[in-house]
Amino acid sequence: MSNTAVKDVKLKKAKKSGKAKLYNRGAWIYALPAFIPLVLLSVVPLSQAVWTAFTDSVAGFDVKVSFIGFENFRRLAGDTLFWQSFKIGIIWAVSVTFLALFLGFGLALLLNQKLRFLGLMRVLSLVPWAMPPVVVAIMWSLLLRPQSGPIVDLFTALHIPGAKTDWLGDFNTALPTVILIGAWVGMPVITVSILAALQGIPTEMVEAAIIDGANAWKRFRYITLPAIRAITSALIALNIIWNFSSFGLVFVLTAGGPGGKTFVPALFAYNEAFKYGNFGYAASMGVVMALAIVGMLSIYLRATKKEDTQR
Numbered sequence: 001m002s003n004t005a006v007k008d009v010k011l012k013k014a015k016k017s018g019k020a021k022l023y024n025r026g027a028w029i030y031a032l033p034a035f036i037p038l039v040l041l042s043v044v045p046l047s048q049a050v051w052t053a054f055t056d057s058v059a060g061f062d063v064k065v066s067f068i069g070f071e072n073f074r075r076l077a078g079d080t081l082f083w084q085s086f087k088i089g090i091i092w093a094v095s096v097t098f099l100a101l102f103l104g105f106g107l108a109l110l111l112n113q114k115l116r117f118l119g120l121m122r123v124l125s126l127v128p129w130a131m132p133p134v135v136v137a138i139m140w141s142l143l144l145r146p147q148s149g150p151i152v153d154l155f156t157a158l159h160i161p162g163a164k165t166d167w168l169g170d171f172n173t174a175l176p177t178v179i180l181i182g183a184w185v186g187m188p189v190i191t192v193s194i195l196a197a198l199q200g201i202p203t204e205m206v207e208a209a210i211i212d213g214a215n216a217w218k219r220f221r222y223i224t225l226p227a228i229r230a231i232t233s234a235l236i237a238l239n240i241i242w243n244f245s246s247f248g249l250v251f252v253l254t255a256g257g258p259g260g261k262t263f264v265p266a267l268f269a270y271n272e273a274f275k276y277g278n279f280g281y282a283a284s285m286g287v288v289m290a291l292a293i294v295g296m297l298s299i300y301l302r303a304t305k306k307e308d309t310q311r
Contacts, residue, residue: 052283059277072284082285084260085268086292092179092264093244097236099183104190105228111191112198122195129188137252140181144168168254174261178253185249186242190235197228233304237297244293265289 053072057065076082111122128136143151146166155163167177201223209219247266250256256263256271265285273282 049283049286052280053287054284055280057279057283059279065280068280072281073288075281076284076288081260081263082265082268085256085263085265086288088175088261088263089244089265089289090296091175092182092246092250092262093240095179096182096186096243097239099179100186100190100239101232101236103183104187105194105232107187107191108194108198111195125191126188128185133185133246133248134252136181136185137249141168141253144177169258171258171261174254174258178250178262181253182243182246182249186239190239193231193235194228197231198224201227233301237300240296240300241293244296245289 054067054069055065056068056071057063107125111118111125115121131139143149144167146152146164146169151167152163152165165173167173205223206219209223214222244264245266246264247270250262250264251267251270254262256267266289269282269285269289272278272285
């Protein structure tokens with residue numbers, strides 16, 4: 001190859017490299033409006049919380065804050081009340097996630113059929129998602145009032161045993177009731193997501209399976225389930241994060257009662273920070289909760305990946 005040809009090749013490469021750098025620079029400029037709020041509202045507060053977890057920060061004006069290392073975490077390791085709330089939080093997150101997944105999946109299958117008033121039914125299925133958690137909690141508190149709530153009146157009229165039970169105030173029913181309400185709130189997002197996946201299944205594939213003699217169960221197992229597996233895995237992971245760190249719904253419904261039966265870790269950290277003013281100790285709880293979420297998701301995603309590999 002002549003020197004002129006070599007120079008031409010180098011010149012073309014330099015032009016491509018310059019264009020690539022210019023393109024990357026332009027991409028960063030366009031990404032800044034989204035990147036700056038992410039840093040200011042997520043990265044900075046998270047970094048501040050992690051730093052606070054290693055200090056003795058407390059509420060008050062002109063209070064000196066000192067670095068104390070892992071002292072908050074050593075104290076947290078022996079806090080039996082926190083670990084009890086941590087256990088309740090895991091039960092709450094897993095139960096709400098899978099119950100909402102089960103209900104949302106069933107509703108998505110129903111809404112995927114050709115029914116009368118299908119548009120209205122799809123709109124109504126979004127109502128729990130459209131309502132703020134505080135409004136949902138107040139509404140259910142009124143519905144479940146033990147003296148004059150509509151649900152209690154209905155159970156009484158139907159002569160159902162235990163109709164007068166204080167569903168949110170009884171030691172045995174408070175957590176299951178809150179879990180049911182949480183699943184009702186989380187169901188619409190799951191329904192819409194799975195419904196979108198179901199409608200993405202080619203009609204020709206289903207018709208071919210019917211012609212080949214596949215019954216409803218085989219079509220469900222070999223066509224429907226593979227089509228929604230990816231979105232289902234994502235929904236489970238996201239819902240575990242949302243539910244384990246949820247606060248507003250439980251706070252308004254029971255405030256952690258009765259007797260700490262619904263005392264989720266986010267509520268425990270809230271009380272420690274804003275009721276007792278122990279910001280450093282509360283921040284250490286937040287760090288432990290974040291690590292727990294990462295650990296649970298790592299185990300789940302690894303198991304899912306292993307199952308997909310075996311398939």
